[in-house]
Structure formats: structure tokens, C-alpha cells
Amino acid sequence: EADPSERVIAPMRWGLVPSWFKERDPRSLQFNTTNCRSDTILEKRSFKSGGGGGPQHGLGDREVVWENWRPLTMAGVFDCWEPPEGGDALYSFSIITVDSCHALSDIHHRMPAILDGEAAVSQWLDFGGVPTQEAMRLIRPTENVAFHPVSTVVNNSRNDTPECLAPVDLAVKKEPTAGGGALLRWLATKSPGTEDPASPRRGRPDVPQGSSQFLRGGASPPRLGGAGLLRRWLKRETEAEDEPAAK
DNA sequence: CCAGACGTTGTT
């Protein structure tokens, strides 16, 4: 009935709220629906009620750099939830995940289901005309991806700047900056309780570290005061419970 | 039958 060439773009919440959800606030959903595993999608109750067809996702960037690149079209499923107390319908979706392709497998063992090309996108979106079994054949790992290292700025979801996608060169060593370098040198050489400037560092070396970690690594252990005694006492209690008559 | 879950990623 519906024209398969017709497409609708609508804002949707990421994190599918099943149509049968009964609470008044969709945020009280007690399980994750950001992703949807392709291997169980047809069994999971949360993903069965919806139309099935997926929204496409595109990076809206029109900068010169990306002119010869296609949008990364990820397959998803959506549903429509109506608040039991009335109000606007909430459309929401999950992104389908698959085993990662060979190229990405060293980075992560899962990847989004990427619809590789316009034909695949059309078929996925035409959930009226394309049988489920056919559509599911589109959901597979594709090797047709390009990728590059980016800054850890991307780790904080509040950051939404070009820096999140700008390539970084992992071979470049970070020179201590004027201010930060001075602080690190002070911590290494002048701070109270520092004996060995080359004392072992915890955590990954290339990741910016919080000052508290530097203090933990470089400072001498706290003297056993009242708090220290209490800490010991608490530890002994748990150890006694955890080791039943072993030796 | 009724009660309760309904999900993914990660890590321990």
C-alpha cells in the first residue's frame, strides 16, 4: 500500500521504549535498549511489537572534507509508545549490532549493522514490501568501512565538537604543556613524600590522568591514624569472613 | 496457571 520510495525523517529517542511499556515515565525503563543484537532480534519481546523497519542514521556533516563519503547508514528498529496518561506519542529506536568485521575486530567485538549502499537502505526501510527473512540478510558485518584514531574527547558524551572526529596521530608524543608540565615536574620532584621521580604509573600511559591519581602514585602511604586503624579493622573483618578455615 | 521479565555492553 505504502510507496516504498517515500521516506519520512522524524526525530526519535535513542533507546527503544516498547509500545507495551506501562509506566508513566519512559525514563523508568529498567533495561538497556540502545542496541539490539541481530542474532536474537526476532525473539526478544522488547523488539517484537514495533513496525520492525529501521530509521537510517546519517551524519549531517556537509563539510568539504566529507564530500566523497557516504553517510554511515546504520540499521535499527523502532517502536511507538503512547503515554498511558495521554500526551504525545514517543518514537524511539535501537541500533542493531553484529559481530565486528575483521578490520575492526582488534578494536571491539561488536559493531553497528551498517547498510552498505542505497539498495540495502531501501530494502531495510521497506518493511511492508520486503519480507523479514530478506531484510535480515542485510544485517551483517561489512568490511566496507574506514576508520582512524580520535581524541579521548569523544569519551564524554557531553562533547559534541569537530574534535570528536578529527584524526589524531598516535605516534605523536605529548609534550608537556607550559602549565601542566610545570605541575607534573613539581609533583615528580618537589611534592612532599616523593622519593622516586620514575615511580611506576598506573593506568594507560597515553591517557590524560587526574591529579588524584598522580597524588596516589607519588605520595607516601598515609600514616595510620584513626582512619587508618578503622580501615584495617574493617579489612580484617571481611578477610575473616572470606577465608573459612583455609590454613 | 501466575508472576515477573522484557536488554546490551562491559568487566570481574
Add this chain to the structure above:
DNA sequence: GTCTGG
């Protein structure tokens, strides 16, 4: 709403 577990 629908499936699973008990």
C-alpha cells in the same frame, strides 16, 4: 503485549 520460569 507476550514470553519464560517456577
Add this chain to the structure above:
DNA sequence: CCAGACGTTGTT
């Protein structure tokens, strides 16, 4: 996923 909060009473 990662970062950051994690709470209550009262008053404006």
C-alpha cells in the same frame, strides 16, 4: 559506552 552523581528541607 564514559563521566559524574549519589540528598533533603526550606525559601525565593
Add this chain to the structure above:
DNA sequence: GTCTGG
């Protein structure tokens, strides 16, 4: 430790 917010 665990949940929420982004």
C-alpha cells in the same frame, strides 16, 4: 557500588 545523564 550502582544508577543516571549525555
